[in-house]
Amino acid sequence: MSKLKLIRKRISSVKNTAKITKAMKMVAAARLRKAQAAIETLRPYAFRTRDIIAQLAARADFTDHPLLEQRTPKKVELLILTSDRGLCGAFNSNINRSAERYIRLNAQGHETIELDIVGRKGVEYFKRRDVSVNTVFKDILVDPNQEKASEIAEHAIRRFTEEGLDALYVVYNEFKSAMTQKVVVEQILPVVPAPLDEGTYLPEFIYEPGKREILDAVIPGHVTVQILRMLLESVASEMGARMSAMDSATKNAGELISKLTLQYNRARQASITRELIEIISGMEAL
Numbered sequence: 001m002s003k004l005k006l007i008r009k010r011i012s013s014v015k016n017t018a019k020i021t022k023a024m025k026m027v028a029a030a031r032l033r034k035a036q037a038a039i040e041t042l043r044p045y046a047f048r049t050r051d052i053i054a055q056l057a058a059r060a061d062f063t064d065h066p067l068l069e070q071r072t073p074k075k076v077e078l079l080i081l082t083s084d085r086g087l088c089g090a091f092n093s094n095i096n097r098s099a100e101r102y103i104r105l106n107a108q109g110h111e112t113i114e115l116d117i118v119g120r121k122g123v124e125y126f127k128r129r130d131v132s133v134n135t136v137f138k139d140i141l142v143d144p145n146q147e148k149a150s151e152i153a154e155h156a157i158r159r160f161t162e163e164g165l166d167a168l169y170v171v172y173n174e175f176k177s178a179m180t181q182k183v184v185v186e187q188i189l190p191v192v193p194a195p196l197d198e199g200t201y202l203p204e205f206i207y208e209p210g211k212r213e214i215l216d217a218v219i220p221g222h223v224t225v226q227i228l229r230m231l232l233e234s235v236a237s238e239m240g241a242r243m244s245a246m247d248s249a250t251k252n253a254g255e256l257i258s259k260l261t262l263q264y265n266r267a268r269q270a271s272i273t274r275e276l277i278e279i280i281s282g283m284e285a286l
Contacts, residue, residue, distance in 0.1 A: 004271065007264040011257060018253035024087065025246035032178060032239035039175055039232040046229040053222045056215070057193035059205065065215040066161050067223075068191055073167040074111040077134065077159065078102065079152070079188070079227075080126075081172040081234040082119030084141055088242035091173060091181065092121040098183045099171045103131060116155070118231070144235055149228035156227075157220060160189045172230045173237035179244055181237035188226060191219060 057068050080099050082092045099122075103113050114134040117123050123136055135155060140148050159165040168189040173181040207214045 004264065004267055007260055007267060011260045011264065014253050014257050014260065018250055018257070021246045021249040021253060025243055025250060028239050028243040028246060032236065032243055035232065035236035035239050036175070039229070039236045042225075042229055042232060046225050049222055049225055051194070053191055053219060054194035056205070056218070057191045060211070060215070064211055065219055067157065067189060067219050068193075068215075070190055071166040073109070075114075075164055075166045076106070076110045076112070077114045077116060077156070077165055077168050079116045079156070079168060079170045080118065080122045081170065081230060082117065082122035082125075083234075083238045084120045086121060087245060088238050089245035091238055091241035092119075092125070094181075094183050095171060095173060096122060096125040098185065099126075100129070102169075102171065102185055116152075118152075118234075140231065141235060141238075144228065144231040146224065146228055149231060150224045152227050153220065153224040156189055157223060165189070170227070170230050172234045173241075175233045175236040175240065178240035181241060186230070188223060191222070 060068055078099055080095060082095050086092065099115070106113065112132070114132045115126060116135045116137065117126065117133060118137045118140050123133070126133055137148075137152060140152070156165075156168050160168065167187060169185050169187050171183070171185050174184045176182055
């Protein structure tokens with residue numbers, strides 16, 4: 001009898017868990033639709049801006065703007081975009097391992113590699129490892145917007161122009177679909193010029209009111225837009241990963257309930273059979 005009670009208790013526990021995972025899947029699906037709409041709206045503008053700035057960088061040099069200066073990457077910073085919460089499959093582990101792999105593979109090429117981290121899961125992972133964490137950005141993922149992206153961009157630009165930073169790379173999940181996310185390591189600073197074939201002619205731009213004034217206006221804005229795009233990519237990827245993980249958890253809970261129900265019925269049948277045998281044996285003894 002005690003075995004039947006244990007099985008009933010476990011079935012009830014798994015059913016409650018399935019209710020939670022199903023609810024979390026529905027919440028993630030709703031947030032995914034919103035995040036997907038935001039990133040699909042921003043992407044065309046961000047990509048076109050990136051192409052234009054890359055063409056500007058190909059026509060200019062660091063004397064025109066400090067953010068165009070291409071240096072030997074000795075002092076490097078990684079901006080790692082993770083999530084504040086778990087239960088989203090391999091979303092955070094893929095990001096953290098990719099960042100750790102980059103550090104390991106480039107330890108000889110860079111003199112120092114420091115980390116800027118967005119998301120508690122990245123902080124929890126790297127605080128137990130021998131790495132240098134420079135800045136932790138908090139309360140970014142609740143509502144990623146241009147103001148928060150500008151805060152990160154201003155920090156990166158100040159580090160690059162005033163504190164001797166040679167390059168900034170962002171490690172994030174690029175959203176492909178609800179089932180697919182791709183880990184990307186993308187350089188933000190210095191601005192990467194457009195690749196040019198040998199002998200390519202570059203027509204000159206006319207800058208009004210002046211080249212430096214234009215570059216001062218558009219390049220920091222470009223950095224902000226790209227960081228905002230990456231934040232939105234990360235949020236959409238997180239929601240997609242969580243929806244998929246909760247869907248799998250709900251299906252696994254259903255399969256486990258079926259197995260436990262079968263086990264319960266067999267144990268109950270065995271208990272009834274044993275009781276009948278005891279009754280029949282007692283009657284025969286009388």
